Amino acid sequence: MSNVIVDTNAFIDGLDPCDYEKVYLISTTIEELDELKRNRNETLARSAKQAIKRIVKAYDDGIIEFRSKYSCYIPLDLSIPDNRILAYAKDICAFDPNAVLVSADHNVILKAKCLDIPHKYFGTEKNEICSTYSGYREITVSDEYLAKLYQNDIDIEGMLINEYLVVRDVNGVVVDKFRKTDKGFIPVKYKAVDSFHLEKIKPRNTQQELAFDLLQNTNIPVKALFGKFGVGKDLLMAAHALNQIKSGGNNKPDSILFIRNNINVRGTKDLGALPGTEFDKILPFLMPFADHVGGVDGLRMLINSRALEVQHLGFIRGRSIKNKIVIVSEAENLTAEHVALLLGRIDENSQIWFNGDFKQIDDCVFEKNNGLKALIDGLKGERLFGCVQLTINERSEVARLSDKIKV
Numbered sequence: 001m002s003n004v005i006v007d008t009n010a011f012i013d014g015l016d017p018c019d020y021e022k023v024y025l026i027s028t029t030i031e032e033l034d035e036l037k038r039n040r041n042e043t044l045a046r047s048a049k050q051a052i053k054r055i056v057k058a059y060d061d062g063i064i065e066f067r068s069k070y071s072c073y074i075p076l077d078l079s080i081p082d083n084r085i086l087a088y089a090k091d092i093c094a095f096d097p098n099a100v101l102v103s104a105d106h107n108v109i110l111k112a113k114c115l116d117i118p119h120k121y122f123g124t125e126k127n128e129i130c131s132t133y134s135g136y137r138e139i140t141v142s143d144e145y146l147a148k149l150y151q152n153d154i155d156i157e158g159m160l161i162n163e164y165l166v167v168r169d170v171n172g173v174v175v176d177k178f179r180k181t182d183k184g185f186i187p188v189k190y191k192a193v194d195s196f197h198l199e200k201i202k203p204r205n206t207q208q209e210l211a212f213d214l215l216q217n218t219n220i221p222v223k224a225l226f227g228k229f230g231v232g233k234d235l236l237m238a239a240h241a242l243n244q245i246k247s248g249g250n251n252k253p254d255s256i257l258f259i260r261n262n263i264n265v266r267g268t269k270d271l272g273a274l275p276g277t278e279f280d281k282i283l284p285f286l287m288p289f290a291d292h293v294g295g296v297d298g299l300r301m302l303i304n305s306r307a308l309e310v311q312h313l314g315f316i317r318g319r320s321i322k323n324k325i326v327i328v329s330e331a332e333n334l335t336a337e338h339v340a341l342l343l344g345r346i347d348e349n350s351q352i353w354f355n356g357d358f359k360q361i362d363d364c365v366f367e368k369n370n371g372l373k374a375l376i377d378g379l380k381g382e383r384l385f386g387c388v389q390l391t392i393n394e395r396s397e398v399a400r401l402s403d404k405i406k407v
Helices: 008-012 027-036 042-060 081-095 106-114 122-126 143-150 206-215 233-246 278-290 295-304 336-343 364-368 371-379 397-404
Strands: 003-006 022-026 064-067 099-103 119-121 136-140 164-168 174-181 184-187 222-227 255-260 308-312 324-329 351-356 385-390
Touching: 003 008, 003 081, 008 027, 008 042, 008 099, 022 027, 022 042, 022 081, 027 042, 027 081, 042 064, 064 081, 081 099, 081 106, 099 106, 106 119, 106 136, 143 164, 143 174, 164 206, 174 206, 206 222, 206 233, 206 385, 222 233, 222 371, 233 255, 233 278, 233 324, 233 351, 255 278, 278 295, 278 308, 278 324, 295 308, 336 351, 336 371, 351 371
Parallel strands: 003 022, 003 099, 022 064, 099 119, 136 164, 222 351, 222 385, 255 308, 255 324, 324 351
Antiparallel strands: 164 174, 174 184
């Protein structure tokens, strides 16, 4: 893809215009970014400022073509910024047959389909292996439309059970969040949780708010968090799982079972046979969990108190797992057969949580047969399944520098 019309949210999600031959920059997008850089949400404001810097560089490099007028008619309310972007896109595509609208908003993609505008979802553009289902969609609405949502007097075509809806006002500010159920839309609710050795953990962005709601909903036993490194997948799962097993109640799980396929990072060499016990051999693969519970000492304490069990994936066949939260880390390194096997082990009062990053697949077998993608695509819309894609790196300023490295 060489010529693109970029929706504002794709810039916010990290699209770099320098990756393309030509980028059509729309006046509506500039206005939205200018508004977002002053947003009270620091993460969103920072993302907008970073997007503006990338656009300025691309403009200086001659990649940007600015558009401030359109002539094509579309049957949508043009007071809504998303609809104006679609009008621009329709106009541009009429004279540039190579132009494609790129958006990270499923609702914009849906409108583009209806208007016959060539389009590409930014999540898929970033990684073709990734499922196109993110577990949520965003819409921009008027006050009247929002009132109908509160009254459950509206339905959104194509929304699935347990899919989240992020609602923005005409200024792009998030005004509410809902989850779709068989009885309509219900508001997202969550509470802060205690970490094992730090202060209370609260969501740092809208996507994490959805993840908190999902992880705290015991009526959805099969969950998935996926996205790039640094977005909080392991931290949120570790904190929520520990809180569940330490909480009161008759139906609480009694322990955590941690599973990770022992696959080395792509491009590294195997260390060979490791000395020590089974725990010593598997310890390097447990560190994503250990980092959030006080290191190796915290890990051993949880194991000794029977709050945590670790399991080599190769020994999982035949197990019947009751009263546990099963955390499957780095699930991008699983096949569909692995995922089916793991789901088949879940017995009474157990949950299974998967996390992974499609950009960190470490063996070609998982590129051809990816279990995390099979899980999301196969279970989306099921009453017992929910997922959220996380895209914002919250680890540190240094960690965010990784986004600038082209891989």
